[in-house]
Structures are given as structure tokens and as C-alpha cells.
Amino acid sequence: MQPLSETVPAGLSDTFAPTHWSVVLAAGESQAAPENARAALAQLCQTYWAPLYTFVRSRGYSVHDAQDLTQSFFAYLIEHKIYARADRQKGRFRSFLLASVKNFLADAADRERTLKRGGAQNFVPLHEEQAREAESLFQTHHGTSNEDRLFDRSWAEALVVAGLERLRSDYKHQGKEQLFNELRIFVAGGADPLPTYAQLADRLEITESTLRSHVTRLRARYRDALRAEVRRTVDTDAQVDNELRELLHVLTQA
């Protein structure tokens, strides 16, 4: 059973969903209410907690220090209104966060101060499972990637997880979670070869043409969900494709 609190996000309406980063940027330019920016930024930071954590870990901090620093960093972003310095021309939340965390870690005095003040505010709640998964991600990849690539890889992971979760939730609300679980391999790939349509149609006791239709629909809906998630982190629609291409390049580059 999904806890009620997860079904009813407190204080955040879906109307923010497509434009989170735009809201933050607008607040930086004094065109939007700071409380909206704060809420939008909190939601973004929650989703992209793991990339920040893996980056801090890759700088050599221990698990607990990295957790504390990541939490403190979010408080620092708000307290110092760092978002007001974001460059709309560059436009991407990912770039902004990476540059900001680098500055944050480089400035030892600032870090100490925010550890004492902002760290206690717990601006973005830390979930144990989230922390565990982020650490596991770090352990898997820290030996094979530099810190920037590790951050981007972790970012890509958070992005697709958010897209898949959005889709799973939609299917669940329609009472079709089992169908989603059966067909997600057609979107997410995996170690096992894809089943043939004939085999799967037989197992699900539906016709092949119905199955093909389900798969096509699932892929289209996932595509839309992923692009909507990316759109939350960039300033314009035109930047969505570039962001996806860049992340794909990071994952597959020679």
C-alpha cells in the first residue's frame, strides 16, 4: 500500500511540473515568488539528490560526511539564493548544480558556515533507501569514471528512474501495473533477450496485434514522461533533445 503522503505531495501542485527550473530561474530574476522557487527547487533537489551525493563522494568524503555535505549544499543554495546567479543562457539545472556544488566544496569557510547553519534545516529530507542506492551507484562506478562523468551518469539514472516511476504510477492508477511490469523490458532493455511477440502474447493470452499496440503505446508514453522530466530541468523545450543527447553521449562515449 502506497502511503497517503506519497500520493498527495504536500504543498506542490502538478502545475509546477513542466516548468520547475523555469520557476527557479524566474525567481532569480525577481519575476516569480521566492516561495514558489523554493518549493520547485526542493522538488528538483529531492529527485536529483543521488548525483550530488556521488559527486561529493568522488571528492573523497566519507559516507556520512558526504550525506551531511549534500544536505548542507541544498540549504546553502536557498540561504544564499545561489539560484539567483543561475545563467539563463546556459539554461540547464544539471550544469547549474554541478558548478554550484564545485564552488561549495571549494569554499571551505562557506562550507563550514553552512554546515553549522543550513545543515540543521534539513531542507531536503534524506531517505535511507535513497542514500543506500546512491552509495551503491558510487561503489559500482567510481573506479571507472571521473567525477564529472560519475555525476552525469548518476543524473541520467535519476532522470530515467523519475520517468519510469511517473509511467508506472500512471499504469497503476489505471489498474494496469502488471501489464507495465510485463512490458517494461521493451523500454528498459535488460540482460535477457527480448521475448518474441508471439511468446509473450501467448503467455498474456492476448492477440499479437493487441500486444504490439500495448508496446507501442507504452514506448510513446514513456517517451513523453521522460521528456517531461527533462523539461523540468531545462529552461526551454528546445533544450530537451540536447540534454538527452548529451547524457547519452556521456554514457556511450569511447
Place this chain on the structure above:
Amino acid sequence: MGTPLAPGVAVCSVCGEPLNAKGDCLACLLRTGLEEKAVESRPSALAFGDFEVEQHADGSYRELGRGAIGITYVAADKVLRRRVALKVINVPAAARGSQAVRERFLREARAAATLRHPNVAAVFQFGASPDDTHCYYAMELVEGETLGARIRRDGPLNAKEALEMAIQITRALVAAAAHDLIHRDLKPSNIMITSESEAKVIDFGLAKAITDAGGEMDLTRGEFVGTPSFASPEQFGSGSVDARSDIYSLGATLWFALTGLAPHFGKTLEEIRDRKTRDDLPVAQLAARNVPEPLVKVLRSTLAIDPGERPASARELMEVLKSCQRKLTRHVGVPYDKPALRTEAFTRALADAKACASDPGSLQALFEKAARKAAAAPKKPFKENWAYLQTMLRLVRAYCRGEYRAVSHDALVWIIAALKYLVDPFDLIPDKTPFLGFIDDASVVELVKDKTRRTLDDFMKWETTGRWRIKE
């Protein structure tokens, strides 16, 4: 693939890139986001014998309904150039190629096709696909809705409407008796109501054929054929059934039409069987709906556990129903044709709810109004107010679709209280999945208990007595 692999990292069978800890391929997942907007390829034509399934503009097949073992489509008869309802039954792999299964289906369908009556949806043609994967039959396409859908939408029928419907179905049973046909699965969803309030029974004589061809029912239900809540007690045994079994099912359907509930229900086949053979009829439900006494007597006789105590034939049942109709027409003072629940308030609230489907702003307003109404009368939250319950069901669905995330937590709790304690969701609500989770959630149940001071026991009392008792 350029990323050096850490030892033991699995790779994607599609693109060869490393998988993440959950076994998903990030590269595949990102590439999908870069695909051109997918244009769903139009599925190829689906044809069975002389019938071709109709398609929507987007290429999807035009479905009328879907059950555990088959789908009913709107199809075109290519030879006679008419539209039909085509029921296609998916034959499980284990039963394919079985001559016995095929023969049995065709025998039953052939018998059903001989029946022609204004209150029966005629079966035109039937067959099996050459590869034995599907059996199908084409029926008269009835424009309308099922009795079950009608009750869920508008609430129970009044005594007059329900009795007239029962008489029409009985006419179908009389005609079937002349062909030695038994329906075996008479229930609200197998009765179509046309726009002229004409009842037409569908799938007549085909329940067993469907079960035989579908095979899988036998795996879970032994020799059971039918729908448990509306099936006769003898259908749960291994002995033969006769026309009196359909008379029982008609009684259960009439009960549903008058109350919105099946007389006996449960979560398992065994539970329903035991209730049917052990429990008394919950006649308090009829009293709560002011069902006239002559009609209660009809229900008692049609729903007798012993087939010998029911009307012996459809013809005899017809006499019983006609006699009841005469008594009710003569009897001054019996609210025979007074709308049972469709009061002005109900009609208004229903219209509101329908309008709300296309107007999110008014839906939110209605939601708040319902919550205020509940909060203002803490001792009798919602009482037995069908209109508001119906409204709330719509609201909960909208909420669960994520359209109303801003609704207050308190208001949600009131709605769940209404659902949990004042109605039986298993009978009233066609699609339970969106909110069953809420009802089962322990923390929500505690909140509801705290806010309404009602317990599950109270609810059960309400259900069995038909009255809500205030707990002081």
C-alpha cells in the same frame, strides 16, 4: 560501447551497454526519449469467418466488453452487410487442437442459434478459427447499456420498472424453454436495456459453450459455470441444472435491480456458496428500499434454496409476476411507481457530477461542498445519500487520476469514510482498483474511525439492518 565495465556488470541484450543495479539499460531508456513521436502503427484487420472487427480512427479495435476469457467487439458481417456483436473466446494453449472442446462449443452454439425472440439477442453465426486459437459467435448488436451499468449510473430501479424488466426476461425464458435451452449465467451484465427500455438477454445458452472453449474456468472452479453472486445454489454442485436455476438467477438479478446489491456476496466461490445455502435472505435491504410486500414474496420464492420451492417453470414464473403486477396496480398506498432513489436532489447532484467531468473548477467546488456537508452533520455523515455517494465516487476517481492533488486531507478522509462505512464497495462500485488501496490502508482507517467515530462493526450493522445506527 565505450564505457569500461566494472567486473560483474551485466550488459543489455539490445544495445550492449552496461545495465544499472536494477538491471535496466540507461542508454536504451535515454534513446527512447529521443525517438520521433511514435505513430502507432495501425493494427492489421482482425477477421473471424465472415466477420471483420471494426476499428477506431487510431486503428484500435472497437470493443464492447471484455471478460476473463474473451472480448466482445463490434464487427461487420461482410456477407450480409450488417453490424454485429462478435464475441471472441481465447482458447488456452492446453485446449487447442482438442476436437472435443471444438465439438462441444459448436454444439452449444448451434443450439443457441435456434432461439429467436424479441427479448433475446439473436445468435447469427459461430465458428472456430482454423488454428484453433479462438472460438467466436456473432450476435445481434443491441444499442443500449447493460442493466448493471444502468444501475451503477442511475441507482436502483423502482418496483414498477424492475417488475416490468423481470417480465420481459421471463418472456425470454419461456421462449428458451421451448428449445430446452438454459442460460446458466443470467445476471445484470448479460441483460441489455435499449433506449426504449426493452430488455434483451445476451449470451443465451452459451455460458457453458464459453466455459468449455475457455477451459481455464474449469481449472479454478471445477465444473462451475456462471457468475457466483447470481448463480443458483445447485450450480455450485456437480449435479445437473434445469430451468429453475435460471429462475433463481432472475430472482437475484431482480434483487440487484431493486437494491443495487446482490443478495449474497463474498470474496471466494466457497464463501458465496456457503452464504447462499446457509444464510437467510437479507430482506432488510428490501425494506430499506420500500420494496412492496408482493414483490418481496416473489423474490423469496424465486430465491428459494431448494429448486422444488421455486416456480417450476418460466411459464409459472410469468403467472407469479403478472399476479404481483396486478396486486401492486390495485393496491392503493403502495409507492409502486415512486422513484426509489431518484429524488430531485439526486437528479440534481447527478447532473452536477456529470457536468463536473468536463469542468475541473466545478468539480473542486462540488468536492468541497460535499466535505462541508459531511463536516456540518458529524452525527450522520452522509446518512444514506446516494447522490452524494455517487458524486464522491467520481471525485475519488478524479483524485486518484491525479487531477485533484490539492484536495484537503480531511476531505479525502470523509470520502473514504463514506466509501468504507456507508456503502459496500464490492457491490456498488464497478471499478474498485483506484481506491481499494485507500480503504485497506491502516492509517487511513484509523483516521476515518477517529473522525467519524464509526467502526467496521457499525458498518456491518448498517449493512445487515439496512439502517445506520448512530454510535453515541
